Amino acid sequence: MISDKIRDILNEQINKEFYSAYLYLSMSAYFSEIGLYGFSNWAKVQSKEEIDHGMILFEYVLGRNSQVHLAQISMPTFDMSSPIEVFEQIYQHERSITSSIDSVANTSDNECDLATRNFIDWYLKEQIEEEASVSRIIAKLKAFGQEKSALFLIDRELSNREYSYPEY
Numbered sequence: 001m002i003s004d005k006i007r008d009i010l011n012e013q014i015n016k017e018f019y020s021a022y023l024y025l026s027m028s029a030y031f032s033e034i035g036l037y038g039f040s041n042w043a044k045v046q047s048k049e050e051i052d053h054g055m056i057l058f059e060y061v062l063g064r065n066s067q068v069h070l071a072q073i074s075m076p077t078f079d080m081s082s083p084i085e086v087f088e089q090i091y092q093h094e095r096s097i098t099s100s101i102d103s104v105a106n107t108s109d110n111e112c113d114l115a116t117r118n119f120i121d122w123y124l125k126e127q128i129e130e131e132a133s134v135s136r137i138i139a140k141l142k143a144f145g146q147e148k149s150a151l152f153l154i155d156r157e158l159s160n161r162e163y164s165y166p167e168y
């Protein structure tokens, strides 16, 4: 069993992960509409991973004999002016998710819930990877993204991303 505080913060995190999935899916649609199918693929794979993040939390809450409360998922909005703008927003979004995961870790510490503290460690590591991979794409876009031929090559590289279930 977990405390009400932990239950609530984990339910909030489930909502944020599903919102992330929605956000990436809408970005995938945007990239597809402007002909950047590799970027679209990257965002679609990310969307699937976010669903997995939500589902791992979902199973954890149920597995601790607690309650899942699924709240409304907000409509995703973002500035569609250019690929780099979108990726800058992705970076800010992931930073906010990192801070949200930090809050889960801190609350687990305060509640002396070592199992949840241990469980959330994987998410802390995952956030480091997500921020790093988005930063690398931003760096490439900043360096070469103005050139159409370079954008084409970055798009081709991002088309190689494949979905796999997270190694939780």
Ligand code: FEO
Residues within 6 Å of the ligand: 017, 020, 049, 050, 053, 094, 097, 130
């Ligand atoms: Fe599930 Fe992108 O954090």
